[in-house]
Amino acid sequence: MTDPAPDPSTEPVLRPGPRGLKALVGRLVLAGLPLVFAVSRAIRPILKLPALPFGQKKPPQFIITRYDDVREVFQTDTAFGVPYKAKLDVIMGGEPVFVGMADTPLYRGDLARLREIVRGDDLAALALQSSAQAEHIVAGASGQLEVVDALVRRVTFDVLGAYIGIPHPPGGNLPVWCTRLFEFVFMPSDAQLIADVDRMAPAMRAHIDSELARRRSGGIEGDDLVARALRKQASGEPGWTDAWIRTALMGLIVGGPPQPPMVLPQALEQLLRRAKPLRDAQTAAKRADDALLLRILFEAMRFDPIAPMIPRTAIADWTLAAGTDRARAIPAGSTVMAAIQSAMVDTRRIPDPGTFDLMRLPHEYFLFGHGLHQCFGEHINRAMFPALMRPLLARSNLRRAPGKAGHLAKQGFFPSALTVLFDTAGQDNKPG
Secondary structure, X not given: OOOOOOOOOOOOOOOOOOOHHHHHHHHHHHHHHHHHHHHHHHHOOEEEOOOOOOOOOOOOEEEEOOHHHHHHHHHOOOOEEOOOHHHHHHHXXXXXXXXXXXXXXXXXXXXXXXXXXXXXXXXXHHHHHHHHHHHHHHHOOOOEEEOHHHHHHHHHHHHHHHHHOOOOOOOOOHHHHHHHHHHHHHOXXXXXXXXXXXXXXXXXXXXXXXXXXXXXXXXXXOOOHHHHHHHHHHOOOOOOOXXXXXXXXXXXXXXXXXXXXXXXXXXXXXXXXXHHHHHHHHHHHHOOOHHHHHHHHHHHHHHOOOOOOEEEEEOOOEEEOOOOOOOEEEOOOOEEEEOHHHHOOOOOOXXXXXXXXXXXXXXXXXXXXXXXXXXXXXXXXXXXXXHHHHHHHOOOOOEEOOHHHHOOEEEOOEEEEOEEEOOOOOHHHOOO
């Protein structure tokens, strides 16, 4: 007899993290990565990890730590492919999705089709909706707010869920489903996560199929992505099948909304550690200067990006950093970890990386990856990030809550909680 599925109304978005010694070791590993990266950049910038004795033979694994080499990995998609296809096949029921593809006509066609419905002129409305909902949450918080779930995750899933056109499923929890599926694709999996995915992925596909049928039968009203895709289908344009629409929209809802609750609390934590950048962010927020606020958030994210490394798989033999004294042969089949956290502090290309510098150039960042598989939702994030954080940052005397609650807590790579306080009196609390 199998255990019943958890009650979706009470199921936590994040899975319980490790405890005891395992949790301590995990924290120490993450805390020690910057030192490991610094030593690697200086001594062995293309680091081959040793094979484990008596273990199952695995393909060679390399960690790439210098800026130029990380950039080369991302730019050379003929040699370094994304490793996500097998897991995406599980989630999508075998339907191909561009995130897992090489640079083929299918990839380019799918991406072009998606861009027909995800439009640049949507960004202003997404920003406005994000700031309005965030303002409502912050105004009702009475001077104390938990940032990860009560603000960022709530706004992100509400705004992007409505934009895409995928509502909360009956008997399910959209943030839980999307976050678990996101974790499955981009992070190591264990038996419990695989069991969650086996339950949630088919349910998500069925939910989207049901929503497509419902919307089609109702006359395809509205202007969300579901409506736009169904109108393309109704017009007879080739390629807009139910399977393609479901897969594309599922890719957006699984790949998009889980990201802001990961990166924005980390960015705020970095600001709370630095008095002047925090003051600058608050000034920009009160002036509603989203361009400046975005630069501040990006620079904060450089110190703690969404992940320290992004994986690639060598799909052909390649000599990395050819012609240099660090050149190394990477055999086909190898796993390559492009250490973006390391690259963004490499003094060979990043001036004074320990300084919080708002004048950095775009090429100094790898916040959304780089090259063929640079994040599709980057422009949406650029619009939503400052708009979402502006109402909170505009509050006077923004500060940490006392004790552990006022410091960012994580479960693995996922921020789990960060509580801040702010003053509620006065007219300078709101952006204007």
